[in-house]
Amino acid sequence: MSDQTVTTVFGIDLGTTxxxxxxxxxxxxxxxxPNLEGDLTTPSVVQxxxxxxxxxxEAKNNAVLFPTQVSELIKRYMGETEWRFNYNGIDYTPEEISSYILRKLAVDAEQNTGIPVKDVVITCPxxxxxxxxDATTRAGEIAGFNVKEIINEPTAAAVMYGLQNEQDQVVLVYDLGGGTFDITVIEIxxxxxxVVATGGDHTLGGRNWDAAVVRYLADQWMSEADSNDDPSDNEETLQDLWLLAEKGKHSLTARKETAVAVAHAGKRIGITLTREKFDELTNFLLEQTIDFTNATIKAAQTRGYDHFDQILLVGGSTKMPQVSERLKNTFNIPVKMxxxxxxxxxxxxxxxxxxxIDEKITVKIAELTGQDEKNVNLETTPETIVEQAQQxxxxxNGLKLxxxxxYNDMSVTNVASHSFGIIVLDPRTKEDIIYNLVLANDPLPTTxxxxxxxxxxEQETVELKVLENKGTDTIIRDLTLGEEIGNAVLHLPPHLSVDHPIEVTFNLNREGRLHxxxxxPVSNASIEIEIETSRGITQEEAAEAKKRSSRLVIS
Known part of the structure; x- marks a missing residue:
């Protein structure tokens, strides 16, 4: 029996490339x-x-002819205040451009399944x-979606892996995509x-490998042509070099060498690219992923995890043979693509x-117990009630019990990707410091x-300056390591003595949202901050983008 009475929530991997x-x-x-072109993946490129x-x-191929009309690698700019793409005198934010990619996926999916795409889970590094x-959520909202949740890419992969492999294990998810790298230790x-520990770099991915090949091809052309005219200085040739580099990289996945024809300034020169040369050109990038992996393993070990059963390779760039070879040689842990x-x-x-399904069960528990749905807590509900609701x-809904x-018994626990703290005065040194109340890799939710x-x-106010940082210690003395993401002023009652206590509570929910x-404590005066980052798109820009987007044809 069909189970379409349960809302279809689509999963979207919004990738860099x-x-x-x-x-x-x-x-x-x-x-x-598949998209309407018949491909299972769609280049994240907008013309x-x-x-x-x-x-x-088509947009990716047209980048050669119309470089000023094409935007790519947009994911790398998500959340950046200053970045804009100008077309016909209008500035477009990363969120709005990403919404076009999301709409293309949705339109094609609806045509292929007959199911409108409304509720979605979108992944991020x-x-x-x-x-x-926040920027990823707004991109989904501009596209017209109800974004149910933002889930980490390695966690999503582990959810899929755990569905197929039910034995207890601890895995390292090595996720090297087109533009980002994540390494995550996950217990199933x-x-x-x-999630036990995570690390990575959202500016490190297969595109960096392509860049190394682009530079090599340009240098080889100059050498063979005996010319000082750098092909990478020409916009059209450079776009062509990017396509050739990616194609060459893909060829070397299965072959030891490949021939690349570079045309520039009326000269077409054949260049041989071997896997050995490719590995030599890009070894420094691979080493960066190994450094992140070592650091994340160390973080997991501090939390009592010393044995790792498997390394899971996720992301298209893990197909490069150098990746699995290096991981096997370095960590002596089974590697699985x-x-x-x-x-x-x-x-x-x-x-x-x-x-x-959790929503359906929550509604059913509310009916069975006479509670308001908002007050239902699946974790504290008696097991007999949960089982009755499941049945x-x-x-x-015509589902198998x-x-x-x-699905209902599955639980997913993430960790904080960054540390979060406030600026306080060190009473010993009389200097401002960052005091972290949440540390990177703390399990979520956390309070x-x-x-x-x-x-x-007689102090009248206290300013709470909230900073996001990559530190691993509670106290950070270098204020430049933190980035302010919010602030608020707490007004104090009169006649307070020096050293009067002020309580500060940080609550980071499972989606990484900070409250x-x-x-x-004497007057019970309080101030609350729901961190809505000031970086990225403004509410006015988002409203205008949604209005503008609704009038556009996406193909």
Missing amino acids: YSCIAYVDEFGKPVVI FDDDSRIVGK AYFGIAER KNGAIT FDPDQAVAKGAAVYGRKLA EVAQD HAVKK NTQTFYTEEA IIGRE
Whole structure:
């Protein structure tokens, strides 16, 4: 029996270089939906063409002819305040451009499945901070989606892996995509997926490997042509070099060498690119991923994880032979290539399915217990009530009970991608420091309350400056290592003595959203901050982008 009475939540892997969309079909199987060109992945490239936006392969190919009309690698600019793409006198934000990619995926998916794309789970790099996550959510909203959640890419892959491999294990998810790199330690145990530690760099990916090849091809052309005319200085030739570099990289996945023809200034020169030369050119990039992996393993070990059962390779760039070879030689841990192009989108779809079923069960528990849905807590609800709700949801929606239980019992625990703290005065040195109340890799959700003290008698206010940082210690003395993401002023009652206590509470939810409370305990005066980053697109820009986007043709 079809189970389409349960809301379909689509999973979207919004990638730096390629994106794809998946859903759980009527048979309960996660499936990636091809685009109208018949491909399972769509290049994350947008061409501006008057009132139309061309997304995907055609836009990527047209970048050679129309470099000023084409935007690519947009994911790298998510959350950046200053970055804009100007076309016909209008500035476009990364969020709006990303929304075109999302709409292309949605339009094609609806045509192929007949199901409108409304509810989505979108993935992002584990190392994305608050600004980048907010930007990803806004991109989905501009595209017209109800964004159920933003989930980390390695976590999504682990959800998919855990669905297929139920034995208890600790895995390292090595996720090297087109523009980002994540390394994440994840424990899979009794259906629970727990992120232990994560690290990475959202500006390191396959595109960096391509850049090294582009430079090599340009240098070889100059040498062979006996010319000082650098091909990479010409916009059209440079675009062609990028395409040739990516194609050459792909060829070297299966072959030891490949021939690349570079045409510039009327001269066409054949250049041989061997896998050995490719590995030599890009070894410094691979070493960066190894450094991140070592650091993340060390972070996991501080939390009591010393044994790792497997390294899962996720992301298209892990197909490069150098990756698996280096990992095997360095860590002596079994390496498994796990559906590198599709695992993230499929895992997001599975997680979306879980959210949809959880909603049904929450509604049913509210009916059974007479509670308001908002007050239902699945973790504290008696097991007998949960089981009854699972049975009735399965029966009401034509689902198999074991499938409902599997999705509902699945738990996903993430960790903080960054540390978060406030600026306080060190009473010993009388210098400002960052005091972190949440540390990177703390399990989510997390809540921490600390007491600080006023500096002066009769102090009238306390300013809470909230900083995001990459530090691993509670106290950071170099203020330049933090980036301010919010602030608020707490007004104090009169006649307070020096060293009067002020309580500060940080609450970071499972999606990485930060809520802060500052409280003066005597008068109970308090101030609350819901961190809405000032970086990235403004609310006015988002509204204008949504209005503008609705009038555009996406193809």
